[in-house]
């Protein structure tokens with residue numbers, strides 16, 4: 581990423597699994613990068629397929645500006661000590677139809693299971709093909725996706741789960757709503773970047789002209805219809821830290837550019 585681009589970036593939208601994490605853990609370098617970004621006035625918004633319950637914790641206790649969860653179903657941000665919540669619309673029979681899908685997936689695709697974090701979800705059904713089960717092959721992942729789609733649901737493949745839901749939303753749409761409704765300004769794709777690693781990040785890779793992938797994104801290229809403009813040398817959380825280092829190296833730290841910090845009053 582050229583310096584002329586890097587110095588304009590004010591907001592970093594970042595996936596969590598295999599982008600902020602390496603082998604399932606957030607390495608110290610990635611967590612420190614979040615703090616360095618905050619101190620230098622870059623707003624980091626986590627954007628994930630992970631459940632609402634996780635997002636509530638992340639938004640409260642991590643040095644981030646907001647958390648978009650369940651693939652864009654919701655956004656939580658701590659503002660003046662309270663969690664502000666945005667939710668996408670969904671059909672009233674969504675829960676009943678997802679229950680039918682759950683039964684059919686478990687019957688039709690041996691080896692998968694309902695994701696361990698399902699109890700903390702509000703909108704979607706997550707099917708584990710890699711996290712706590714032996715990794716399933718591409719054919720099995722396709723069959724899981726097919727069951728969701730045959731019921732009219734949207735299905736997205738992350739690096740560990742297939743997530744499916746009813747409702748017209750995705751990660752990008754909720755990031756745009758967060759920017760407009762919480763910050764009060766439209767999302768400017770030229771002054772922001774997205775960092776991700778897998779096929780469920782494609783709407784973000786397509787939208788942000790300066791999107792970044794961590795090195796492990798390369799294993800998913802055959803399942804992606806849009807690719808990031810830049811790729812780190814390192815994988816996972818170390819790759820995220822490398823990207824943040826690059827942005828901060830070129831950042832001109834002027835006092836008036838600091839993000840107003842009213843999210844952590846203590």
Ligand SMILES: [Mg+2]
Nearest residue numbers: 595597598777
């Ligand atoms: Mg990921």
